[in-house]
Amino acid sequence: MVSIDVWNASVDFPIFDAKSRSLKKLALGKVGGRIGAEGRVPIIEALHDITLSLRHGDRVGLVGHNGAGKSTLLRLLANIYEPTRGSSRIQGKVAPVFDLGVGMDPEISGYENIMIRGLFLGMGRKDMEKRVDDIAEFTELGDYLSMPLRTYSTGMRVRLALGVVTSIDPEILLLDEGIGAVDAAFLEKARDRLNDLVKRSGILVFASHSDDFLVELCSSAIWMDEGRLKMHGSLREVVKAYKGRDPYEHLSPDTLERIGQAPVMSGNGGE
Amino acid sequence: MRDAWRQRELWEHLGWQDIKQRYRRSIIGPLWITISMGTTAVALGLLYSQLLGQELGTYLPYITVGFIVWNFILGCVTEGTEVFIANEGLIKHLPAPMTVHVLRMVWRQVLFFLHNLVVYVVVLAVFFPTLTHEYKMDGDIVPHPGISWTVLLAIPGFALLTVNAVWVALLFGIISTRFRDIPPVIHSFIQLVFFMTPIVWPVGVLNKFTNGEASWKVLIAEFNPIYHFLEIVRAPLIGHALSWHHWVVVGAFTVVGWALAILALRNYRSRVSYWV
Incomplete structure (x- = not known):
């Protein structure tokens, strides 16, 4: 409960x-x-x-x-x-979304950040791999997910963070x-x-x-x-x-x- | 702590990520770790074998392995004291067990160690003939048996070293988060410890001054805990004479250290997020 x-x-x-x-x-x-x-x-x-x-x-x-x-x-x-x-x-x-800059590495891709976020929230690696497509679809980030996070706008980061927490x-x-x-x-x-x-x-x-x-x-x-x-x-x-x-x-x-x-x-x- | 172990995929992934991150966009990547260790070991080996009048064939493997193990200890101690301070952001924003940060750091150091081990393998291959039979380093009284199956003892030795690295980082990490003077203190003393520990100079050299008799001069090494930690990994790797007293000392440190770390963790774990 x-x-x-x-x-x-x-x-x-x-x-x-x-x-x-x-x-x-x-x-x-x-x-x-x-x-x-x-x-x-x-x-x-x-x-x-x-x-x-x-x-x-x-x-x-x-x-x-x-x-x-x-x-x-x-x-x-x-x-x-x-x-x-x-x-x-x-x-x-518990899944918190506080500061969007923390726990996200600007140098690595969106996909990798999804993985790290998920692991931090207590998921297993396999679980996250299954969810990646779902997150990609929800965030509508498309090909951007393979770009380094530093190329993202604030709104795109929010999408990513929300995508991860809602998917788990x-x-x-x-x-x-x-x-x-x-x-x-x-x-x-x-x-x-x-x-x-x-x-x-x-x-x-x-x-x-x-x-x-x-x-x-x-x-x-x-x-x-x-x-x-x-x-x-x-x-x-x-x-x-x-x-x-x-x-x-x-x-x-x-x-x-x-x-x-x-x-x-x-x-x-x-x- | 059990939670932290359950989340091992997390810190394993993060540890790897740290290394990949450091060498992102460089062409040979983490191989740089190996190269820099190799260069240092060979250069120091050539120089000091001459300065100390040691045979290159036995001295170069000695300093190489000593340096590799020392680098692991150094990394764990210096980064261990700052492990919570450095992860302030993550601690304040994501609810993960504190131990995760420590395990990530130690795992990263283990990976560094494994990269550096390549240098050992190369050195071993080059000097294999001189190391496989009985040999003496300058100053030794009792000869070393040379490399044999005992090399495998380095594995439990390193495992024990790693286990110790975790409590050091936990305990000193918590203390340094509260008292910010600790990291500078450690940083300034660790250099001294390096020179006091038999890494560049072999212990046998001490015998030259004591004519083989027990004296305070030998105790310089024996009273240095780092020496014992070093020796349980180094001695088997280069076929030095093994002595069980190193294991006993390290074992005692493991038990006492973990007891202190668990005590600190139980009492102050929840305070760390307030202190960072």
Whole structure:
């Protein structure tokens, strides 16, 4: 069963400046009374007291100002950071798409990058070989896949990254805002595929500043503010509270129908 | 750690990729590793055999193998201390077991080692006649038996060396990520260790100063752990006299080192992503 449970989790970053990161300082600090070096390290509380529970089928948007803790929360959910206080339990195969530049080698071809990404996400080499054609078709990159990655545009990299994560049947998909670089046609395609994926097997958490993306991909939302979970509810309510306007008000009836929202103001945004 | 082993296709692939990457767009590719090792070994062998008054036929294989094994140790130690720092991006963006980065680094060093081993094979072929019977290097009291089936002992020797490389990288990698002074310290001392270790000079030379009696001068080599690690691989490869005490010392280091590394891994594994 796919699930994400986080109880009272906090993430504190110790900020070591050049001085406190050295052994010398630690040794000197021991002389003349116990001043723990840890105690003098300034701490940034990136997440504070987060309690969260997500289940199968949840498509959650993360909104909030820069530095509100969206990316850190995503990394907590990806098991990259273990909470410094509190606890978390993430069950299911996690596939994160954060920084598009990381884990991708600009000098090697798209095909090879697909392979490496897949291996990093816990797939076997044979599994990935089977999926390469599927990914090639989905990304529409064609012959470009045999070119070195440095020749790709940002949008093409996003396509590649999305192609890989959606092809490996992840159970928990975590997307950071970077994917905004794709064009509308591809977004539509990706949306169908992501929705399909979430319906079949999982949870989507997506951090974005773009209403359009959020509306397309998410049903509920979390508003992060200064490392705290300020609001968790339906997408419509949360975005309305965060931005002060209804995210659906400018959308055409076609779009609304497609994403399953009533055009009237009494929306029932999931949850 | 078990997860890391399960993902061996990942780090095997990445290790290869690292090597291919380094020589991308060069015509002879990874063969450069072999060539540079060959040139160094031959040049140093010619020079130092004269300086130290050693026979070229026994000295050149000695320095070649010493250098190849030393390069492996050097690579594992220096890159091991920076293994997490260098992989900061991957650690922060992809949830993979920490050990994956270490295994990738060690695997890359093993591949380097195998490339360099070609030099050994060539040197062995050239000096085969002088190495297959009993011989003495200048300063030796007891003669070396020469190459025989014992050459196969180099395989478990190298395996043990590799096992040690993993704990060194895990332990020092974690410590250096927290305390950034460690990598510069290691970098500055490793040069000294190279000169203190019997790589360029044979241990037998020490006997010249002690007239064969035990003295602190011999202990220079014996108290150097690197010497024992070196010897379990080098001695069988060039038909030197084998001594079990090297294996015992290395075995002790393996057990203690792994215990420390596992302790560090258990307590600080989750902190590494905060520290990088």
